[in-house]
Amino acid sequence: MSSTSICNPALLESAARRSVRYLNEIGDRRVGPSAEAVRALRGFDVEMPAAPVDPESVLDMLDRLGSPATVANVGGRYFGFVMGGSLPVTVAANWLAGAWDQNAVMAVTSPVAAAVEEVASRWLLEILGLPRDSGLGFVGCDTVGIFVALAAARRALLLREGWDADARGLFDAPPITVVLSDEAHLAVHKSLALLGLGRERVVRVSADGQGRMRAEALPHFSGPTLVCIQAGNVNTGSFDPAREICAAAHAAGAWVHVDGAFGIWAAAAPERAYLTHGVADADSWSFDAHKWLNVPYDSGIAVVREAGHLRDAMSGDAAYLQRGDQRDPGFLTPGMSCRARGVEVWAALASLGRSGVADLIERTCRHAARFAEGLRAAGFEILNDVVINQVLVSFGDDETTRAVITAIQEDGACWCGGTFWHGRAAMRISVSGWATTAEDVERSLAAMVRIASEQRQAAALGCAR
């Protein structure tokens, strides 16, 4: 070994020190960045250096300008969209795997990535109650997971009609009927567009007041049919009636895909698992690890019951590859070269264990219930049945609700986003982060109630807002 190290210990230690400080201070800072911190990002807008710059000063610039302009979603009081933080063990595993810099495309390029993914895959199928022989690929997000699963579905449905879509494309192929509810996530529409199935060429099934597909409104199926349902509505957290829909769809030979982005994790919590009844009856599933499992971005998963359909849809070969009979992660996903994503998922599951995952899900659901209870007690209207971690609240008329959301974001004690639910503006509260404590909930609730009361008074007085 030469005496010069490829590693720069002082630099890596500096990164670790800065990271620890960032995480330690997160509880004391505003959740959204200040306008001043965002303005200071202009500091990045300089000419590219003509010559090398000391790495420590590069890191210092990133920390100095960058850290204050982050959104503190890893802290305990971020309730926007549906976003988790990251468990400390997953950040640590991410650092180590970053140092490894493995290309997880094949077992021959990274035996460790392939082996760890294989175990994480088995554990995921077990803890979510999905068929054990399913094929599973680690991708960047749930949207890509949907894309991958639907590519397998497209292949399988058309092969039954004697058409190899992967070889011949969709021109002149038998048409596939795509059935969605009015509440399908935009990620489903995006994937359909990418697959040549069309965003708008769909049969829509109406949804009920909680956003659940009405099983009784399903059309009569014939010919190759793909039905997309969801486990966990992005607004209400509600679940489509999977058992009934799968039974009706399968009786007619249709393929059912479940978009379980975050909601499918309810299957891992004994007290919530009833919500996911029938989800395991489907043909494919997609979900996130970066939301409710709390691993670092970006981390999504695609699962296909008949593993061969996943492998065939994502296959490829070239003379220089060395494919063995082990798992080759890059041939279960659309990309090839990829980081060892399974490492963080493995670390989360290895560290939490079954009861830890159940507790994470159950605890965040309880926090959501407390938000609903507290807001209701303060006289505000909860628009959804709070079945998991999602709460929709109205603070009065749409204008007032929107003004409250803006004021909460500006206040900085917590962060929530808005939505439009059944014709009304609403604030969404999603409790997805492991770090949220009961104290965080009370502090956020107090801020919400204070701000909403101020806005309500202002509205009553007819003040300009």
Ligand SMILES: *Cc1c(COP(=O)(O)O)cnc(C)c1O
């Ligand atoms: C978040 C979400 C998606 C998209 O997931 P990404 O990981 O952002 O691609 C799709 N469907 C539902 C129901 C979601 O909540």
